[in-house]
Amino acid sequence: MxxxxxxxxxxxxxxxxxxxxxxxxxxxxxxxxxxxxxxxxxxxxxxxxxxxxxxxxxxxxxxxxxxxxxxxxxxxxxxxxxxxxxxxxxxxxxSAHMLYQILKGFFAMCSATAGEKPGEGKGPFMRASTHWLRHTYAHKALKSSEGDLSVVQGLLGHKNINTTAIYVKADMSERIRVAEKLKSSV
Structure with a gap:
């Protein structure tokens, strides 16, 4: 933390x-x-x-x-x-269960404030969960560590680095930035 x-x-x-x-x-x-x-x-x-x-x-x-x-x-x-x-x-x-319930309640209030329609389940706040927050944390940690999987593995408590590697998903702007930096081999 x-x-x-x-x-x-x-x-x-x-x-x-x-x-x-x-x-x-x-x-x-x-x-x-x-x-x-x-x-x-x-x-x-x-x-x-x-x-x-x-x-x-x-x-x-x-x-x-x-x-x-x-x-x-x-x-x-x-x-x-x-x-x-x-x-x-x-x-x-x-307990972890109660933290989950509290956060789900918070996300439900956010959903209502954002005007998401009840029952659709497609709005971002309706889909939000503690796991969603964990994913966000993992992606931010990867970006802050410049992609250092071993550091993020330790932060997330993963035993297997392959589990941490699931979070490595470069966004489109990052892909374009890297592609522009590559020199043509032709």
Whole structure:
């Protein structure tokens, strides 16, 4: 990550620490400052709103035992394969699934603002996803590194450089620029 992104994440972490002090993240008040997630939930109410299935199960257990329900946190390690693993972990970090859902919601708002028609699925915002963002990052990294696949391979975490090579797709202007530089062999 670049320094600007890291600074934004540090500011987010400071916001979370302040929310713990204010009592708005009481379920995560036990988390040491150094264990606070870089990207995490900012309000205890979010947990209840975003995982209704688990909330319902917890409420039923609480009703049966006459004990206040626990927050709806399901830890990845106890999840069943193929099911939603968790919304947040024990430190309040958002799961990959929840980050995906948040971004899809954001893209849906962008789609509506851009006037894309619901149900068509052809507009750029309707097609947007976390994988789309990863592709954009990969292409920008390739351009910034002047095509250094090994650097981009490390940034993307690919084990095989052939996976990284999939992102090497020169645009038409780049092809024309290179073709113009070539000397004719005739």
């Amino acid at each position: 670049n320094a600007e992104t890291m600074e934004a994440l540090r500011e987010h972490r400071k916001d979370r620490e302040e929310l713990v002090i204010q009592g708005r993240l009481k379920y995560f008040s036990h988390v040491k400052p150094e264990d606070q997630p870089l990207i995490g939930v900012l309000d205890d109410r979010w947990i209840w709103a975003k995982d209704k299935r688990l909330k319902k199960e917890r409420d039923e257990k609480a009703l049966a035992s006459q004990v206040k329900a626990l927050p709806t946190i399901e830890i990845e390690g106890i999840s069943v394969a193929g099911q939603l693993k968790y919304t947040v972990n024990e430190n309040g970090a958002l």
